[in-house]
Amino acid sequence: MKLVFATNNENKVKEIRSMLGDAFEIITLREAGIDIDIPEPHPTLEENAREKSMTIHNMTHQNCFAEDTGLEIHALNGEPGVRSARYAGEQKSPEDNIDKVLSELNGNTHRQAQFRTVISLILDDKEYQFEGICPGTILTERRGGKGFGYDPIFVPDDADVSFAEMDMAGKNKFSHRAKAFQQLIAFLKAH
Template sequence: MTFVFATNNENKVREIRSMLGDAFRIITLKEAGIDIDIPEPHDTLEANAREKSTVIHNMTGQNAFSEDTGLEIDALNGEPGVLSARYAGEQKNADDNIDLVLQRLEGQSDRRARFRTVISLIIDGKEHQFEGVAEGHILMERQGGKGFGYDPIFRPEGSSKSFAEMDLAEKNQYSHRGKAFRKLIEFLQQ
């Protein structure tokens, strides 16, 4: 079975392909010859994921999926949330985003946070959504050089490492994206 993955983020593609193995064929936007940045105009992860999968399904006529992920920090009233990629501005710079989070959490003892991923799958013209959550907390400073985005400052519950200190297989055990994709795979195997 083949799906178009509505993303331009190579890191996400690598994570997904490592989870799916050879069970399903994933075509990236680039491989599909699509060079657009799909807007994320909505205020929920669910609506943004739906927007992206719908746009690509309508463009290609193929089964498609997308995901939207947000980091939700309790002490920041759920921020950065849907604005996670653009928290420090439209340039979408991960280091700037991390710096802003650490700055806003300065002096805060409550560092509870979660990553939440919502996948929107359109298969045979019908949408299905799957959610994955990784509870954890924000570290005082960056730790590790792997991963991407907020990985250097997020430590999931049950681990002594940040996401950026884990290899892909270990991260996928804990990660929000891993949990959501396991639900998607389960659904597809039925």
């Protein structure tokens, strides 16, 4: 089965391809000849994921999926949440975003957080959604050089290293995105 993945993020493409193996052919936006930055104007991950998948489906008329992910920090009332990529501004700088989180939490001992991913799949003109959650803790400083985004400051529950200190296989054992994609894969295999 061929699916267009509505993302320009090569790190996310690598993650999903590492989970899917050869079962499905994932086509990136670039491979599909699409060069747009899909807006994320909505207040929820669910609506933004739907916006992205519907935009690409309407352009390609192919089965496709999109995801939206947010880091939700309890002490910050769920922020950065839906604004995770743009938390420190429209330049979408991971370093600036991490700096802002660390600054906002400075001195706060309540550092519980979760990553949450919502996938919107358009299959045969119908939409289906899947969610994955990874609870964890925000560190007081960066650790590790792997991964992307907030990975250097997030340690999943039941782990003793940050996402940025894990290889892809290790990250996929805990990852919110992996949990959502496992649901997606199970759904696709059943159809």
